[in-house]
Amino acid sequence: MLFTVFTASYNRAHTLPRVYKSLQAQTLRDFEWLIVDDGSTDGSEELVAGWAAEADFPIRYVRQDHGGKHKAANLGAREARGELFLPLDSDDECRPEALERFAAHWQGIPDDRRPGFSAVTALCDDQHGEIVGSRFPHDPTDSDALEIRYRYGVTGEKWGFQTTAVRREFPFPEVDGQPNVPDAIVWNRISRHYRTRFVNEVLRTYHVDGDDSITQKSRAAAIWRAPAFALRWKITLNEELGWFRYDPRGFVRAAANYARFSWDDGQGFREQGRALTSPQAKLLHAAAAPLGYVLHRRDRKAAAAA
Missing domain, CATH: 3.90.550.10 (Spore Coat Polysaccharide Biosynthesis Protein SpsA; Chain A)
Incomplete structure (x- = not known):
């Protein structure tokens, strides 16, 4: 077959x-x-x-x-x-x-x-x-x-x-x-x-959904989905940084999202860093962590309002 x-x-x-x-x-x-x-x-x-x-x-x-x-x-x-x-x-x-x-x-x-x-x-x-x-x-x-x-x-x-x-x-x-x-x-x-x-x-x-509330629903669900998304962005930082020169902004977003979803999942900053395998990934994570924390706080607020 x-x-x-x-x-x-x-x-x-x-x-x-x-x-x-x-x-x-x-x-x-x-x-x-x-x-x-x-x-x-x-x-x-x-x-x-x-x-x-x-x-x-x-x-x-x-x-x-x-x-x-x-x-x-x-x-x-x-x-x-x-x-x-x-x-x-x-x-x-x-x-x-x-x-x-x-x-x-x-x-x-x-x-x-x-x-x-x-x-x-x-x-x-x-x-x-x-x-x-x-x-x-x-x-x-x-x-x-x-x-x-x-x-x-x-x-x-x-x-x-x-x-x-x-x-x-x-x-x-x-x-x-x-x-x-x-x-x-x-x-x-x-x-x-x-x-x-x-x-x-x-x-x-x-088939796409035109519901304007999807973005808010996604933010509210972020904490529930955090372990899977944190894993996804950790893999990006650990395994894909060789492509950094083609999309530096994308990798900054990846680092911010790794920090965001890791905090959503209850992982502290040091724990997040220990899971990264290269000095470049750790540096990028440290630089993007403040943005990740802002996104994390937004997720918490959306979850509380849901």
């Missing part, structure tokens, strides 16, 4: 039909749909069972105790039967030709170079037809997640697969009590070992 289309779901019975409809329309049929349910209580299991009985492609439903999307992704990678592992969120949709185009781009990488690649990544638009973020500098661009971000400054939601073998090789850290761990932790680590073919083709529609 070529593709495992993986969906992590938690109480998404109202949006999963959008995903199912997209997969029904695929022009390439060599795939399975693997849903890992993170403890839903809204009838999702019965809904999926009905689809599995009627669909002309395999649908597998695996249930886990409520533990977060990152744990569901790790379980999905272990359970996958496809060569290529393609996450598709529980509230999104994709073009009918998405799998066919991904397969063509993958096969378009020369045979002698393909072992050094793990992924193909494409563009997304939103439900209004607007491309999310920026395009890649060339079509295709053979690069990696770190270079795309720091050297080329590509922004916004993108979509693609990893080989299933590589996803198993690089699981998400399983941070207890966290509903999610930032994807960048895994993608950036993969990028130090494998390349990605980036293509300027829109294959997924990413």
Whole structure:
């Protein structure tokens, strides 16, 4: 089997039909749909069972105790039967030709170079037809997640697969009590070992929420999410500083956010510094800590008002 289309779901019975409809329309049929349910209580299991009985492609439903999307992704990678592992969120949709185009781009990488690649990544638009973020500098661009971000400054939601073998090789850290761990932790680590073919083709529609209250809600949730976010920015400072010259402001923000979320998580300034592994990271952290403390105080205020 070529593709495992993986969906992590938690109480998404109202949006999963959008995903199912997209997969029904695929022009390439060599795939399975693997849903890992993170403890839903809204009838999702019965809904999926009905689809599995009627669909002309395999649908597998695996249930886990409520533990977060990152744990569901790790379980999905272990359970996958496809060569290529393609996450598709529980509230999104994709073009009918998405799998066919991904397969063509993958096969378009020369045979002698393909072992050094793990992924193909494409563009997304939103439900209004607007491309999310920026395009890649060339079509295709053979690069990696770190270079795309720091050297080329590509922004916004993108979509693609990893080989299933590589996803198993690089699981998400399983941070207890966290509903999610930032994807960048895994993608950036993969990028130090494998390349990605980036293509300027829109294959997924990413449904965005226009609620003006999201920023305030995010600040209020920052303390709850602090362990995962502190880990994300600690990894940036410890493992990615070689890219500093391309985006110095971005690394100052990373250092401030590391201090911010570490304080949100109850870690003092000295404890934060001890977790950093280079003199450069420690210096940057010390310089950005005052801004991080201001952001931390704002998080505390938002949490108190929530």
